[in-house]
Amino acid sequence: MADRPLAGRTVIDLTTALSGPYATLLLAGLGARVIKVENPLTGGDSSRNNSPYVGAGGLTAVRGEGDDMSVSMMLRGRNKQSVTLNLKHPRAREVLAGLVRVADVMVDNYSAGVTDRLGVGYDWAREVNPRIVCTSVSGFGAQGGPGSGKAMDTIVQALSGVMMTAGAPGEPPVRFGLPVGDLVAPLYAVIGTLAAVLQADATGHGQYVDVSMLGALTSLVACEPFDAYEKLGLPSRTGATVPRLAPFGTFPAADGWFALCGPTDAFARGLFAALDRDELGADPRFATRDARVAHAAELHDLLAAWAAERPLASVLDLLARHGVPAAEVRDPVAAVRDPIVLSRGEVVPLAHPRHGRVEDLHGTGVPIRFSGADAALDQPAPALGEHNNEIYGGLLGYSDDDIKSLADDGVI
Amino acid sequence: MADRPLAGRTVIDLTTALSGPYATLLLAGLGARVIKVENPLTGGDSSRNNSPYVGAGGLTAVRGEGDDMSVSMMLRGRNKQSVTLNLKHPRAREVLAGLVRVADVMVDNYSAGVTDRLGVGYDWAREVNPRIVCTSVSGFGAQGGPGSGKAMDTIVQALSGVMMTAGAPGEPPVRFGLPVGDLVAPLYAVIGTLAAVLQADATGHGQYVDVSMLGALTSLVACEPFDAYEKLGLPSRTGATVPRLAPFGTFPAADGWFALCGPTDAFARGLFAALDRDELGADPRFATRDARVAHAAELHDLLAAWAAERPLASVLDLLARHGVPAAEVRDPVAAVRDPIVLSRGEVVPLAHPRHGRVEDLHGTGVPIRFSGADAALDQPAPALGEHNNEIYGGLLGYSDDDIKSLADDGVI
Numbered sequence: 070m071a072d073r074p075l076a077g078r079t080v081i082d083l084t085t086a087l088s089g090p091y092a093t094l095l096l097a098g099l100g101a102r103v104i105k106v107e108n109p110l111t112g113g114d115s116s117r118n119n120s121p122y123v124g125a126g127g128l129t130a131v132r133g134e135g136d137d138m139s140v141s142m143m144l145r146g147r148n149k150q151s152v153t154l155n156l157k158h159p160r161a162r163e164v165l166a167g168l169v170r171v172a173d174v175m176v177d178n179y180s181a182g183v184t185d186r187l188g189v190g191y192d193w194a195r196e197v198n199p200r201i202v203c204t205s206v207s208g209f210g211a212q213g214g215p216g217s218g219k220a221m222d223t224i225v226q227a228l229s230g231v232m233m234t235a236g237a238p239g240e241p242p243v244r245f246g247l248p249v250g251d252l253v254a255p256l257y258a259v260i261g262t263l264a265a266v267l268q269a270d271a272t273g274h275g276q277y278v279d280v281s282m283l284g285a286l287t288s289l290v291a292c293e294p295f296d297a298y299e300k301l302g303l304p305s306r307t308g309a310t311v312p313r314l315a316p317f318g319t320f321p322a323a324d325g326w327f328a329l330c331g332p333t334d335a336f337a338r339g340l341f342a343a344l345d346r347d348e349l350g351a352d353p354r355f356a357t358r359d360a361r362v363a364h365a366a367e368l369h370d371l372l373a374a375w376a377a378e379r380p381l382a383s384v385l386d387l388l389a390r391h392g393v394p395a396a397e398v399r400d401p402v403a404a405v406r407d408p409i410v411l412s413r414g415e416v417v418p419l420a421h422p423r424h425g426r427v428e429d430l431h432g433t434g435v436p437i438r439f440s441g442a443d444a445a446l447d448q449p450a451p452a453l454g455e456h457n458n459e460i461y462g463g464l465l466g467y468s469d470d471d472i473k474s475l476a477d478d479g480v481i
Numbered sequence: 482m483a484d485r486p487l488a489g490r491t492v493i494d495l496t497t498a499l500s501g502p503y504a505t506l507l508l509a510g511l512g513a514r515v516i517k518v519e520n521p522l523t524g525g526d527s528s529r530n531n532s533p534y535v536g537a538g539g540l541t542a543v544r545g546e547g548d549d550m551s552v553s554m555m556l557r558g559r560n561k562q563s564v565t566l567n568l569k570h571p572r573a574r575e576v577l578a579g580l581v582r583v584a585d586v587m588v589d590n591y592s593a594g595v596t597d598r599l600g601v602g603y604d605w606a607r608e609v610n611p612r613i614v615c616t617s618v619s620g621f622g623a624q625g626g627p628g629s630g631k632a633m634d635t636i637v638q639a640l641s642g643v644m645m646t647a648g649a650p651g652e653p654p655v656r657f658g659l660p661v662g663d664l665v666a667p668l669y670a671v672i673g674t675l676a677a678v679l680q681a682d683a684t685g686h687g688q689y690v691d692v693s694m695l696g697a698l699t700s701l702v703a704c705e706p707f708d709a710y711e712k713l714g715l716p717s718r719t720g721a722t723v724p725r726l727a728p729f730g731t732f733p734a735a736d737g738w739f740a741l742c743g744p745t746d747a748f749a750r751g752l753f754a755a756l757d758r759d760e761l762g763a764d765p766r767f768a769t770r771d772a773r774v775a776h777a778a779e780l781h782d783l784l785a786a787w788a789a790e791r792p793l794a795s796v797l798d799l800l801a802r803h804g805v806p807a808a809e810v811r812d813p814v815a816a817v818r819d820p821i822v823l824s825r826g827e828v829v830p831l832a833h834p835r836h837g838r839v840e841d842l843h844g845t846g847v848p849i850r851f852s853g854a855d856a857a858l859d860q861p862a863p864a865l866g867e868h869n870n871e872i873y874g875g876l877l878g879y880s881d882d883d884i885k886s887l888a889d890d891g892v893i
Contacts, residue, residue: 074676077683091704099676121709130713140706191852210825210850219742219806223723227731227740227808230816234658235647242731242738242810243655244721246646252701256668261849263675264486264511268854270682271489276853284827287816288848289664291828292503294552295813296842297533300540305658305813311635319639319654326654328639330631394631396639398654401707401717404642404699413622415696416703430708436700437673438622440603441688442680 073100074442078266081168081175082106082149083156083189085114087222087248088206088282089178090145092255096174096262097148098435098446104168104460105146105451109153109481113453116141123421128428136423138450143419144432146450152461153454153481156187160480165189167465169197173269174262178206181213191277201275202265206258210281220282225250229286230295237308254285315365316340319398320373322381326398329372329388337361339391344375405431413438414445422449457481485512486854490678493580493587494518494561495568495601497526499634499660500618500694501590502557504667508586508674509560510847510858516580516872517558517863521565521893525865528553535833540840548835550862555831556844558862564873565866565893568599572892577601579877581609585681586674590618593625603689613687614677618670622693632694637662641698642707649720666697727777728752731810732785734793738810741784741800749773751803756787817843825850826857834861869893 078101082093097103107113117139121130124137132139154161169175175194177184184190184205191203205211208220223244226232231249232242261278269275295305303313310318314332331340334357341349349355349371354364361368376384381397388395399407405416415436420426435444461467461481475481490513494505509515519525529551532542536549544551566573581587587606589596596602596617603615617623620632635656638644643661644654673690681687707717715725722730726744743752746769753761761767761783766776773780788796793809800807811819817828827848832838847856873879873893887893 072680072684074680078679087704095672099672121706121713128709128712140709144704144706209821212821214821221742221806223729223731223740223742224806224808227738227810228816228819230811230813231657231659232731232740232810233812235655241721241733242740243647244731244740245643245657246717246719247643247702247705249661249701252704253665253668256665256672257848260507260511260668260671260675261851263672263679264849264856265851265854267490267675267679267682268484268486270679272484274853276851279850279852280848281821281825281827283819284822284825284848287819287822288827288845289661290659290813291817291843291845292499292556292664293659293813294533294556294842294844296817297540297552297840299814300840300842301533301542307658309653309656317635319635319644319656321653326639328635328644328654328656330633330635394633394636396636398639398644399642400645401642401702401705402711404640405703405708407640407695407699409621409624409626410693410696410699413693413696415693415700428709428712430706430712431703432706433700433703436669436692436696437676438691439673439677439688440691441686442677444676 072442073444074439075099075101078102078174079104079172081172083175083177083179085178086116087145087251088254089176090114090116091252092204092206092258093149093176094145094147094446095255095259095435099444103149104456105149105151106154106165107151107453108155109454109479110155113151113153114142116145117453123424123427123430125424125427136452138421140419140430142450143421147446148448149451150456150460151451151453152457155480156189158478158480160475160478162188164461164475164480166197169194169201171464172198172201173266174202174204176204176258176262181207181209181211195275199274200269202262202269202278203275204258204262204278204280206254206280206282208282210284211279214283222248222250225282225286228283230290231286234290234305236306238304238306240306250282250286253289254280254282257285310365310369312365313362315361315368316372318369320376322376322379322384325381327376327381327384327395328398329393329395331393332358334358336393339393340372340388343387343391343393417446420449422452454481484854485856486851487511487513490514490586491516491584493584495587495589495591497590498528499557499663500666501588502526502528503664504616504618504670505561505588506557506559506858507667507671507847511856515561516868517561517563518566518577519563519865520567521866521891522567525563525565526554528557529865535836535839535842537836537839548864550833552831552842554862555833559858560860561863562868562872563863563866564869567892568601570890570892572887572890574600576887576892578609581606581613583876584610584613585678586614586616588616588670588674593619593621593623607687611686612681614674614681614690615687616670616674616690616692618666618692618694620694622696623691626695634660634662637694637698640695642702643698646702646717648718650716650718662694662698665701666692666694669697722777722781724777725774727773727780728784730781732788734788734791734796737793739788739793739796739807740810741805741807743805744770746770748805751805752784752800755799755803755805829858832861834864866893
């Protein structure tokens with residue numbers, strides 16, 4: 070097996086829930102040693118208590134006895150090591166300092182200011198290890214935000230404008246079931262972390278990397294020139310179709326939906342051929358791109374009427390044969406089983422640490438393929454504190470008595 | 482000014498349109514020297530021909546005379562240098578080899594196999610420079626995909642399952658106006674590139690980094706355990722609300738929409754206090770989380786009826802005073818003007834290279850703040866071939882005669 074790209078790098082992971090743990094999951098998949106620090110008093114990462122669970126008997130909505138593990142933790146805990154540490158205990162900082170000393174990176178997703186109040190913020194960490202990169206993912210950034218400051222995904226979606234890019238003018242906002250607010254910020258956090266590690270390698274100095282969920286998602290929204298569209302009177306919401314690129318949008322066949330993207334002359338001619346209506350290519354309403362845009366509703370109605378009578382498979386086959394970009398609209402459960410995606414490891418089967426695959430469940434992989442390295446999420450999630458001996462004993466050199474004393478005192 | 486994290490790194494940018502250029506935009510914002518290689522025969526990156534445009538007279542839908550530049554290029558070309566090079570010309574490979582020799586990274590977003598057919602794929606590049614990291618963003622990955630292989634954003638959205646996470650069961654799929662398929666893949670491409678650069682620094686060997694738009698977006702969908710939900714009979718689509726977290730969702734006030742997230746007992750009590758209905762906290766329908774989930778529709782109706790009569794500002798103020806996470810649903814044009822987001826540079830004003838800010842337009846920034854470095858998109862986009870002399874003459878050492886000969890031959 071080729072080395073993983075981040076082999077030899079160590080990450081201290083203070084994160085919980087989704088946004089932070091997804092950042093450290095990617096770092097783990099890229100080969101960093103990720104040491105997940107969990108609070109022994111609360112049962113660790115709150116994701117351990119998310120329904121549903123998997124145990125020996127399979128999937129259940131309610132946690133049973135024994136070694137049931139939440140699907141969230143099965144997914145987000147892979148390739149990580151778990152140690153316990155109560156950061157509010159007076160002895161905890163000394164233990165954490167030992168970890169910081171041997172680490173390249175520390176990641177947290179506490180609300181703004183919390184690590185400083187706990188005495189384990191960047192100003193403290195840099196004293197312990199000047200090379201450390203400390204990355205925070207928070208709702209509104211290190212200075213905090215308005216209101217309660219609670220930045221749940223749906224709040225961030227609402228503020229970012231993304232809910233008003235789907236649907237049609239006048240319709241209610243569209244909440245995405247995929248928590249894009251939680252999931253986009255960690256991607257920037259990983260980018261910032263790796264960039265800062267490159268800089269630390271060059272300069273010998275680490276730094277603080279500050280990523281905001283709202284800022285991350287809003288910056289993604291600002292990749293599209295919605296404000297230029299508005300000034301020109303073009304809508305940011307156009308529903309299922311995009312008239313300025315017609316024929317373009319999602320349409321129903323007899324037994325399922327498909328997407329079609331045909332903005333060019335060649336694609337439009339392909340569509341007319343698929344409809345067995347080649348003469349439409351010479352029709353003044355549809356002969357040029359400008360004409361098709363001006364008659365977008367007619368063109369889309371024509372396409373919809375044709376498709377509505379045909380099985381989806383036949384629609385897709387005809388469009389493919391005429392070179393028109395089109396594809397089935399799949400639900401998430403079908404999508405994560407795409408054979409190309411599975412073969413590339415972009416989605417992978419999920420396993421319980423003891424019971425292996427007791428259900429046909431899938432989870433995110435590392436969607437990056439390296440020719441000279443390996444990146445994968447191939448180790449099941451750890452139990453709470455599973456690596457206390459390996460990390461505190463093996464890596465930091467605590468004796469068995471030290472570890473027992475820390476456990477007895479409620480530090481770990 | 483502090484150094485930028487990627488100062489001293491050079492990126493050869495063969496990308497066009499959106500997904501590839503967004504990857505190199507981030508690398509440029511992080512401080513890499515990005516040399517954008519554009520085809521002189523076609524007028525360069527197709528984004529230069531996207532309506533709308535900005536010129537001396539402001540924003541226009543149709544390109545005028547002179548130095549009008551598309552908003553897309555104003556946004557995506559920032560902090561890049563532009564050289565022309567016709568990769569199909571027999572003399573082009575020698576010129577590109579000069580660039581590859583001095584570069585750390587080359588990025589393309591051609592369809593699978595195209596760089597190899599042009600003779601400038603990774604196998605060629607590694608011969609020129611064994612340390613080079615070559616990153617490709619393509620629709621379905623380096624081995625190509627089904628059908629036409631044309632992976633436009635809406636096609637990728639359809640296949641990834643993401644369209645079926647919004648809306649309610651039985652409703653049509655929901656196309657996002659934000660091109661998430663185009664925008665997520667480049668984030669993974671940047672992560673893969675930086676990880677491979679770290680590995681190249683350690684080993685002296687570059688590699689090929691292969692990111693698929695479909696794989697990237699599907700892997701993001703697979704961060705949520707939709708297949709576990711389905712096995713338990715829980716819907717992946719729940720529309721505007723999330724009954725299993727009630728009170729939770731988006732709701733209309735008298736003059737605008739807001740999102741509210743109140744899954745805990747404390748938040749629910751806050752909501753009842755905001756409604757001036759403290760007694761609901763003792764109501765058996767709403768007293769516990771399980772009860773609220775069982776009576777989610779009633780609870781949401783109650784909330785909606787209360788809010789519908791009140792101005793949005795008053796609703797948000799009352800909720801904030803009672804500690805209930807809630808926020809206005811904004812449209813993209815308002816969202817990109819959020820003062821916190823602007824102050825952090827996550828969104829920045831857009832300027833025309835000659836005319837500066839002739840319209841109040843905004844574009845994406847680098848949504849990562851570094852304590853010991855600077856990252857910003859602060860240089861306007863270049864004209865086509867603007868840096869031919871600086872790069873071919875200054876960096877590669879071509880004489881004026883060499884450059885003239887290359888231009889006369891249609892190579893650059």
